[in-house]
Amino acid sequence: MAETIRLTEYSHGGGCGCKIAPAVLSQMLATLPALPAYPNLLVGTESSDDAAVYKLNDEQAVVVTTDFFMPIVDDARDFGRIAATNALSDIYAMGATPILALAVVGMPINKLPLETIRDILAGGAEVCAAAGIPIAGGHSIDAPEPIYGLVGVGVGHPDQIKRNDRAQAGDVLILGKPLGVGILSAALKKGELSGEGYRQMVDTATQLNTVGAKLGKLLEVHAMTDVTGFALLGHLLEICRGSGLAATVAFADLPILSVARQLAEQGYATGAAERNWASYGAEVVLAEGFPDWQRKLLCDPQTSGGLLVACAPQAAEQVLATFRAADFTAACIIGHLSSGDARVTVV
Numbered sequence: 034m035a036e037t038i039r040l041t042e043y044s045h046g047g048g049c050g051c052k053i054a055p056a057v058l059s060q061m062l063a064t065l066p067a068l069p070a071y072p073n074l075l076v077g078t079e080s081s082d083d084a085a086v087y088k089l090n091d092e093q094a095v096v097v098t099t100d101f102f103m104p105i106v107d108d109a110r111d112f113g114r115i116a117a118t119n120a121l122s123d124i125y126a127m128g129a130t131p132i133l134a135l136a137v138v139g140m141p142i143n144k145l146p147l148e149t150i151r152d153i154l155a156g157g158a159e160v161c162a163a164a165g166i167p168i169a170g171g172h173s174i175d176a177p178e179p180i181y182g183l184v185g186v187g188v189g190h191p192d193q194i195k196r197n198d199r200a201q202a203g204d205v206l207i208l209g210k211p212l213g214v215g216i217l218s219a220a221l222k223k224g225e226l227s228g229e230g231y232r233q234m235v236d237t238a239t240q241l242n243t244v245g246a247k248l249g250k251l252l253e254v255h256a257m258t259d260v261t262g263f264a265l266l267g268h269l270l271e272i273c274r275g276s277g278l279a280a281t282v283a284f285a286d287l288p289i290l291s292v293a294r295q296l297a298e299q300g301y302a303t304g305a306a307e308r309n310w311a312s313y314g315a316e317v318v319l320a321e322g323f324p325d326w327q328r329k330l331l332c333d334p335q336t337s338g339g340l341l342v343a344c345a346p347q348a349a350e351q352v353l354a355t356f357r358a359a360d361f362t363a364a365c366i367i368g369h370l371s372s373g374d375a376r377v378t379v380v
Contacts, residue, residue, distance in 0.1 A: 044103035098123035101182020113156025119337035120183035128249020129189030136171030139180035195257035198275025200343035210339025213293020230292035244359040253348035260338035279373030288363040
């Protein structure tokens with residue numbers, strides 16, 4: 034009988050939980066020299082955004098991103114699918130459409146069977162085919178831990194690019210996917226995730242955020258990002274800091290994967306959730322008596338999470354209808370933005 038391969042045993046972390054903590058990343062980048070002026074560089078490193086954007090002409094801008102990580106699941110094909118979906122999400126989060134991808138591959142060649150590696154690559158190719166784009170090349174290395182992801186290249190109209198630092202006071206906040214992927218991955222790592230929990234995790238993490246390209250065309254969508262490794266609080270704080278606004282979120286309104294909620298109430302959490310809180314907890318105000326499991330859920334790193342949209346109140350129904358037409362049935366209003374210092378208040 035062939036030996037069962039558990040990919041998560043070959044890595045110290047998984048999915049977007051592998052991200053370097055926000056505070057540490059800020060320290061790493063703090064001493065980098067400022068970029069010289071490039072008039073056509075519409076989005077660079079200045080705004081902690083999801084992708085770089087370069088204006089080609091009055092009608093076209095190229096959008097480029099890269100994302101890769103270590104296994105969040107044991108199944109090779111599912112790992113490839115999740116990693117590819119997550120990488121392309123950054124293109125959609127800018128309101129753009131992907132046109133091609135390059136594979137980023139690092140594998141412990143002497144530890145993993147070639148069939149397993151082929152299945153990872155096949156999973157990624159399957160997602161790109163669903164997105165209507167080719168994997169046109171890439172780069173591979175022999176690495177101590179399995180790593181897979183994509184460089185994503187997309188296009189969008191320069192006037193329809195959705196940055197994360199253009200939100201306005203009074204905007205409504207809408208989240209496209211339910212939270213809880215990190216908690217489910219923590220249970221999986223311990224061998225304690227149910228079949229239903231695994232289905233919920235894979236279904237949400239492999240749902241392409243293609244709706245972002247349609248949201249990019251809506252004038253009253255002012256800002257957009259996707260919720261990934263820094264969790265809901267971290268990515269919302271990026272909107273707040275960039276836009277100079279305060280946010281209020283109603284915990285009761287948050288969409289949460291049902292199995293993840295049960296596990297969170299039982300105390301399941303990731304180490305990355307605590308690292309996230311240590312990085313930005315000082316900018317968060319929690320209601321008195323706020324349960325600790327809820328705090329950890331707000332800091333739960335999402336792998337291939339949902340789009341977070343800031344839009345004018347009168348456009349909220351149109352945004353929700355756009356989400357639902359694309360089969361994002363959990364999409365809902367979770368809060369709003371207002372004038373004030375950059376912080377998030379959770380009630």
